[in-house]
Amino acid sequence: xxxxxSGEDCLTLLYKVPTGRLxxxxxxxxxxxPIQFAAEPGHLYSFTTLGQKVExxxxxxxxxxxxxxxxxxxxxxxxxxxxxYEEISPNNGYEGQRDHAWSLLQSNASWWEPGSQQTRIGDTxxxxxxxxxxxxxxxxxGRRCRGDEHxxxxxxxxxxxxxxxxxxxxx
Amino acid sequence: xxxxxSGEDCLTLLYKVPTGRLxxxxxxxxxxxPIQFAAEPGHLYSFTTLGQKVExxxxxxxxxxxxxxxxxxxxxxxxxxxxxYEEISPNNGYEGQRDHAWSLLQSNASWWEPGSQQTRIGDTxxxxxxxxxxxxxxxxxGRRCRGDEHxxxxxxxxxxxxxxxxxxxxx
Numbered sequence: 510x511x512x513x514x515s516g517e518d519c520l521t522l523l524y525k526v527p528t529g530r531l532x533x534x535x536x537x538x539x540x541x542x543p544i545q546f547a548a549e550p551g552h553l554y555s556f557t558t559l560g561q562k563v564e565x566x567x568x569x570x571x572x573x574x575x576x577x578x579x580x581x582x583x584x585x586x587x588x589x590x591x592x593x594y595e596e597i598s599p600n601n602g603y604e605g606q607r608d609h610a611w612s613l614l615q616s617n618a619s620w621w622e623p624g625s626q627q628t629r630i631g632d633t634x635x636x637x638x639x640x641x642x643x644x645x646x647x648x649x650x651g652r653r654c655r656g657d658e659h660x661x662x663x664x665x666x667x668x669x670x671x672x673x674x675x676x677x678x679x680x
Numbered sequence: 681x682x683x684x685x686s687g688e689d690c691l692t693l694l695y696k697v698p699t700g701r702l703x704x705x706x707x708x709x710x711x712x713x714p715i716q717f718a719a720e721p722g723h724l725y726s727f728t729t730l731g732q733k734v735e736x737x738x739x740x741x742x743x744x745x746x747x748x749x750x751x752x753x754x755x756x757x758x759x760x761x762x763x764x765y766e767e768i769s770p771n772n773g774y775e776g777q778r779d780h781a782w783s784l785l786q787s788n789a790s791w792w793e794p795g796s797q798q799t800r801i802g803d804t805x806x807x808x809x810x811x812x813x814x815x816x817x818x819x820x821x822g823r824r825c826r827g828d829e830h831x832x833x834x835x836x837x838x839x840x841x842x843x844x845x846x847x848x849x850x851x
Binding site for chain 1: 703705708711713748758
């Protein structure tokens with residue numbers, strides 16, 4: 510049984526799952542990539558390096574973000590956000606927002622690693638130009654599916670929570 | 681260290697991970713949703729029910745599909761496909777393709793469940809109109825990140841493989 514999630518339930522998922530998939534589009538060609546983010550009501554904050562998605566979003570700020578948690582084919586939650594890309598740059602009066610983004614993102618210790626790791630494609634190092642941005646949430650809808658056996662066990666650790674523990678115990 | 685994946689490595693990921701994120705776009709507004717699929721060289725086959733994504737892809741067949749496996753922030757693989765939506769319908773001479781899609785999709789026992797489960801949004805049951813489709817792969821690129829400790833342990837079960845075992849042991 511698939512049901513709609515409340516706005517509060519959607520936000521709860523955004524707080525629990527800091528990884529999403531961001532789709533942008535240029536001339537009606539979509540492009541979807543993984544992102545890590547920190548959420549607060551109304552916005553997702555993130556960080557990346559200069560590349561195709563930033564170049565496209567600067568030209569067309571309309572984006573879609575999917576955040577989901579699939580515990581099982583019959584037990585999942587999925588939130589879809591329609592939003593607008595807003596770049597946080599030291600050159601456009603957004604210093605306060607950048608400090609705010611930095612503060613939020615620091616709460617997720619690994620958030621910056623995909624963007625900051627050295628990238629080697631072929632024999633050429635790609636230059637790394639950091640870009641802070643946020644997604645202003647225009648619309649947010651969520652759906653969840655709960656199999657009966659899962660609905661009766663709300664306190665069982667989720668897929669995500671189990672993996673957090675497992676990863677934690679390995680390092 | 682992030683490196684480019686070969687075409688063969690990309691296909692291997694598509695065979696291992698039957699869940700992806702499909703982005704379509706209409707009038708430069710992107711829309712991203714989860715999909716389950718069966719891959720073969722050149723195509724992804726899938727099944728859904730009539731809704732926004734099908735309505736949009738019928739108007740603009742250009743899509744992007746992301747398939748990723750994130751074991752750890754420093755150990756992941758990500759494949760991005762640029763492709764074209766092709767609907768497989770009994771009314772347009774695609775019967776052979778539909779049988780082929782059915783055969784491929786049957787290899788993933790849970791592939792059809794999200795599409796075929798009864799959907800209840802509010803108090804209204806949404807009618808379920810099945811749609812078979814495939815994505816013709818126009819371009820496919822992949823990147824992977826391997827932390828040193830992971831590079832030394834290629835035979836360790838992956839995040840995905842561990843979860844398959846865990847889910848299997850619960851049911």
